[in-house]
Amino acid sequence: MQRFVARSGLLEGGRRRAQSLLRSQQQQQKAAREKEIANDVLPKMPPFDYSPAPYTGPSVDEILAKRRQFLSPSMFYLYKKPVNIVEGRMQYLFDEGGRRYLDGFGGIATVNCGHCHPDVVDAIVSQVKRIQHPTILYLNHAVADFAEALASKMPGNLKVAFFTNSGTEANELAMMMARLYTGCQDMISVRNSYHGNAAGTMGATGQRSWKFSVVQSGIHHVLNPDPYRGPFGSDGEKYAKDVQDIVDFATTGHVAGFISEAIQGVGGIVEAAPGYLPAVYKNVRKAGGLCIADEVQSGFARTGNMWGFEAHGVVPDIVTMAKGIGNGMPLGAVVTTPEIAEVLTRRSYFNTFGGNPVSTAAGLAVLKVIDKDNLRENASTVGAYMKDRLTALKEKYEIIGDVRGRGLMIGVELVSDRQKKTPANAETLHVLDQMKEMGVLIGKGGFYGNVFRITPPLCFTKEDADFLVDVMDYNMSKL
Ligand SMILES: Cc1ncc(COP(=O)(O)O)c(C=O)c1O
Numbered sequence: 001m002q003r004f005v006a007r008s009g010l011l012e013g014g015r016r017r018a019q020s021l022l023r024s025q026q027q028q029q030k031a032a033r034e035k036e037i038a039n040d041v042l043p044k045m046p047p048f049d050y051s052p053a054p055y056t057g058p059s060v061d062e063i064l065a066k067r068r069q070f071l072s073p074s075m076f077y078l079y080k081k082p083v084n085i086v087e088g089r090m091q092y093l094f095d096e097g098g099r100r101y102l103d104g105f106g107g108i109a110t111v112n113c114g115h116c117h118p119d120v121v122d123a124i125v126s127q128v129k130r131i132q133h134p135t136i137l138y139l140n141h142a143v144a145d146f147a148e149a150l151a152s153k154m155p156g157n158l159k160v161a162f163f164t165n166s167g168t169e170a171n172e173l174a175m176m177m178a179r180l181y182t183g184c185q186d187m188i189s190v191r192n193s194y195h196g197n198a199a200g201t202m203g204a205t206g207q208r209s210w211k212f213s214v215v216q217s218g219i220h221h222v223l224n225p226d227p228y229r230g231p232f233g234s235d236g237e238k239y240a241k242d243v244q245d246i247v248d249f250a251t252t253g254h255v256a257g258f259i260s261e262a263i264q265g266v267g268g269i270v271e272a273a274p275g276y277l278p279a280v281y282k283n284v285r286k287a288g289g290l291c292i293a294d295e296v297q298s299g300f301a302r303t304g305n306m307w308g309f310e311a312h313g314v315v316p317d318i319v320t321m322a323k324g325i326g327n328g329m330p331l332g333a334v335v336t337t338p339e340i341a342e343v344l345t346r347r348s349y350f351n352t353f354g355g356n357p358v359s360t361a362a363g364l365a366v367l368k369v370i371d372k373d374n375l376r377e378n379a380s381t382v383g384a385y386m387k388d389r390l391t392a393l394k395e396k397y398e399i400i401g402d403v404r405g406r407g408l409m410i411g412v413e414l415v416s417d418r419q420k421k422t423p424a425n426a427e428t429l430h431v432l433d434q435m436k437e438m439g440v441l442i443g444k445g446g447f448y449g450n451v452f453r454i455t456p457p458l459c460f461t462k463e464d465a466d467f468l469v470d471v472m473d474y475n476m477s478k479l
Contacts (some may be wrong), residue, residue, distance in 0.1 A: 025186040028405030043470035045439055046463040052087040052094040068388040088115025091457045100409035102443035104468050107456035109297045112324035120327045126360050142357035146364045153306050156315045160341040163355030164332035167296035168196030173334050174318045175200050178257035178290040180343040186251040188258040191224040192447055194266035196318045202258055207447055220246045225273040226374045236276030243280045247287045255289035262308030265297035268446025270351030270409025275310040290317040300324030301370045304407035327366050331359040379407040379445055385467035397476045401426055412452040423448035434475040440468050
């Protein structure tokens with residue numbers, strides 16, 4: 001016991017010394033940066049012709065105090081000193097002092113068209129002025145128009161939509177439909193995935209940090225086909241064998257279905273190894289199951305295609321959507337075939353707000369903007385350009401273990417030892433914070449919390465990408 005106390009005292013002393021060293025390093029960096037600003041050598045944000053309205057709301061400290069007192073203590077924020085975002089225009093955000101930030105996170109892969117895109121705003125405002133909530137029990141054209149437009153963007157016979165308010169709800173519903181359709185309970189999900197936080201979706205999620213200790217039954221988690229950290233590298237078919245093993249050894253041989261993200265978002269931008277999805281879909285269907293594509297993050301042009309699964313040459317039986325679908329409006333959807341959709345007629349099934357005219361008017365506007373503003377093409381070209389530039393940074397900095405992703409869904413994983421792939425968490429947090437200080441907001445994720453998630457609005461330009469990478473480069477050089 002005494003030894004433990006002495007040891008923990010030593011550890012405490014060591015931690016204090018490390019903290020004070022870090023503080024003095026930060027002060028030195030700040031002073032050096034101020035000098036560089038004065039000498040005009042720091043990367044510059046591309047110009048943008050917009051001035052936010054003067055802010056007259058409460059201060060950062062007042063908001064923080066209210067959050068602490070009146071909001072759930074589970075609500076966390078990014079950054080040591082959180083940002084207070086009061087306005088947004090396209091790929092830029094403004095804080096209470098009118099300072100502009102480049103948004104490299106897009107409201108967590110959600111604001112695909114850009115903040116306050118005028119077409120989306122107009123659609124919402126003109127709908128909200130007419131009728132906000134007639135209830136789905138009466139007819140209104142908005143939900144029908146959006147369902148028709150969405151069906152036109154889907155492959156195969158994926159033509160029928162049920163609207164929800166979130167990705168969690170969409171995935172809950174999709175898994176229930178698979179269970180009803182097949183009469184089986186066993187679902188297969190992938191380790192390191194994120195599918196939501198209600199009972200079923202928390203079960204499907206494959207990371208302990210997002211799971212509470214509550215009943216989560218009927219799910220088997222298979223190996224993650226992760227080309228960087230997985231045991232089989234990029235050999236998709238080898239990982240697919242694990243799915244067949246689960247069917248053979250953990251179920252009756254029949255399953256309800258398989259749910260996966262084409263690119264794991266929360267899991268740290270991990271794209272399924274090539275060849276994995278076609279092989280798994282084949283085996284799951286052989287076992288009587290349905291294949292569910294969770295497109296909550298990778299959908300709506302983010303990857304350069306309309307859907308993340310397109311790059312893998314598969315057509316799912318059910319597709320779930322949220323986030324980018326409404327450019328920030330609370331909207332989700334389950335799209336499937338008329339035959340599978342029929343299962344919900346066995347009982348009454350209803351969602352008060354799902355498919356409300358305001359959210360679906362926004363959804364329709366989003367689909368039009370994706371075409372009008374060429375967002376698929378832009379995500380593809382600007383994304384490839386940025387990924388190339390980040391890959392070049394990997395040559396420069398040993399700490400970058402991997403650069404990956406597709407379109408404007410890019411991950412940069414930091415490791416303190418490339419061989420052992422030791423997660424470099426402290427450095428990830430530090431660079432994230434320093435980038436914010438220089439006006440660039442990006443996200444963080446991955447099981448170990450050591451992956452930068454870059455998922456900006458899809459109107460991002462090459463100049464924006466240059467600024468983001470230059471700011472990352474600058475801060476990596478100071479590590
Ligand atoms: C892939 C994926 N599926 C589902 C969800 C859950 O969506 P929501 O937060 O809208 O419930 C998320 C949220 O991050 C997600 O990334």
